[in-house]
Structure formats: structure tokens, C-alpha cells
Amino acid sequence: MRIILLGPPGAGKGTQAVRIAEAYGIPHISTGDILRANVKGGTPLGTEAKRYMDAGDLVPDDVIVGMVGDRLEQPDATEGFLLDGFPRTVPQARSLEDLLVERETPLSVVLRLSVAKDEVVQRLTGRRTCADCGRIFHLVHDPPSEAHRCDECGGELQQRDDDREDVVLNRLEVYAAQTEPLEHFYWERGLLRDVEAVGSPDEVFASARAILDEYDPASRG
Numbered sequence: 250m251r252i253i254l255l256g257p258p259g260a261g262k263g264t265q266a267v268r269i270a271e272a273y274g275i276p277h278i279s280t281g282d283i284l285r286a287n288v289k290g291g292t293p294l295g296t297e298a299k300r301y302m303d304a305g306d307l308v309p310d311d312v313i314v315g316m317v318g319d320r321l322e323q324p325d326a327t328e329g330f331l332l333d334g335f336p337r338t339v340p341q342a343r344s345l346e347d348l349l350v351e352r353e354t355p356l357s358v359v360l361r362l363s364v365a366k367d368e369v370v371q372r373l374t375g376r377r378t379c380a381d382c383g384r385i386f387h388l389v390h391d392p393p394s395e396a397h398r399c400d401e402c403g404g405e406l407q408q409r410d411d412d413r414e415d416v417v418l419n420r421l422e423v424y425a426a427q428t429e430p431l432e433h434f435y436w437e438r439g440l441l442r443d444v445e446a447v448g449s450p451d452e453v454f455a456s457a458r459a460i461l462d463e464y465d466p467a468s469r470g
């Protein structure tokens with residue numbers, strides 16, 4: 250299974266990606282997570298990326314494409330993968346397409362999580378992430394039992410710098426301008442499928458799974 254998860258910031262890509270990757274036994278490759286790990290580790294890549302991320306702007310295509318190319322070379326990605334947060338621009342999508350043609354491993358499906366814009370703002374500004382294990386909470390929809398503490402590991406819950414309201418609004422504009430054109434790109438290739446990202450994470454996952462099973466050789470028997 251080679252899957253791309255598409256959808257605006259706040260559609261629940263991160264939450265669904267973890268479940269999908271586990272259900273289909275494929276690595277979850279999140280460019281945002283890789284970049285944040287580099288920022289945290291103080292690497293040259295992280296230092297370069299941070300100023301774009303803090304403003305809610307996109308990191309330049311060549312940086313991202315090189316990073317994803319390296320990640321897809323890892324042994325765990327040879328049998329399949331779930332890309333979350335990549336591609337974000339048409340040039341990124343074209344580079345990925347070239348890479349996959351070269352490897353003779355075409356995409357299985359592009360799953361788009363769709364959600365209304367005002368809902369997205371509310372979701373993102375209430376999002377809190379565990380600094381230690383990465384588990385995601387929401388102050389309204391999925392609050393931790395103890396304020397600021399992760400239920401899973403006791404780590405400290407933090408708001409991502411780019412989940413502040415002004416940055417969220419910019420990220421949505423960037424999505425509309427740069428990433429929405431990808432929907433047409435994949436629709437033209439017959440790869441685009443839609444999931445309404447409303448309801449509980451379990452409900453959204455059930456809808457996603459019903460679609461993904463159609464593309465899974467193991468489920469088809």
C-alpha cells in the first residue's frame with residue numbers, strides 16, 4: 250500500500266495517519282514530524298526550516314523533496330508507506346511521481362480528508378501535543394485528565410508554535426493557494442478518494458478504512 254493523505258491543516262491527518270499506518274503495517278512518514286525532530290535536534294536542516302514553520306509558510310521544495318527521497322530509501326519503506334503532509338505543492342507531487350516511476354512502485358490511492366474551514370481553526374487552536382511521546386489531545390474534543398499532562402506517559406502538553414491563531418490562518422491560506430491544486434492533479438490521475446473528516450476519530454477511521462481496503466491486496470484476498 251502506497252498512500253498519500255491529503256487535507257487542510259486540522260483535518261485530523263496526524264491522528265488518522267497513525268491508525269492507518271498501524272492497520273496496514275506501513276511506515277507513517279510525516280514531513281512535519283521529521284522537520285520538528287530536526288528543529289528540536291538543532292540540525293542545519295532544522296535551523297533552516299524553523300523560520301518557515303514558525304510563520305506557517307512552506308519549507309522550500311528542494312529541501313523537502315531531498316528529505317523525503319532519503320526517507321523513502323529506508324528499508325521499511327520498500328513495501329509501502331503512508332505520506333502525511335507531503336506532497337504540499339504541485340512541484341513536490343511531480344518529483345514524487347518521477348521517483349515512484351523510477352522505482353516502478355506507483356501510488357495506490359490519495360485519500361483526502363475534507364472538513365469546513367471554521368471547524369479547522371477551532372480544532373487547531375485547541376490542539377495540544379505531548380512533548381515526550383507525541384500523543385495529540387484537544388482541549389475541547391479530547392481533553393487530558395490532568396491539565397497540561399499526557400495521559401499516556403505523563404509528559405508535558407505543549408501547543409505547537411504554528412497552532413496560534415494568526416499562524417493557523419496563514420497556514421490555511423497557504424493550503425488553499427499551494428496544496429489545493431494537488432486535488433485536481435491526483436483527480437486527473439484517477440487516484441483521489443474523499444473522506445468526510447467529521448465525527449469521532451473512530452468514525453473517520455472506519456470511513457477511511459472502508460475505502461483503503463479496496464486497494465489493499467491483503468483485504469482483497
Ligand code: AMP
Pocket residue numbers: 258280281282284301302303305306307308309313333334335336337338341411420
Ligand atoms: P504539518 O505538521 O504537516 O502541519 O507541517 C508543519 C510545517 O512544516 C508546515 O506548516 C510547513 O512549514 C512545514 N512542512 C511540512 N511538510 C511540508 C512540505 N511537504 N512542504 C513544505 N513545508 C512543509
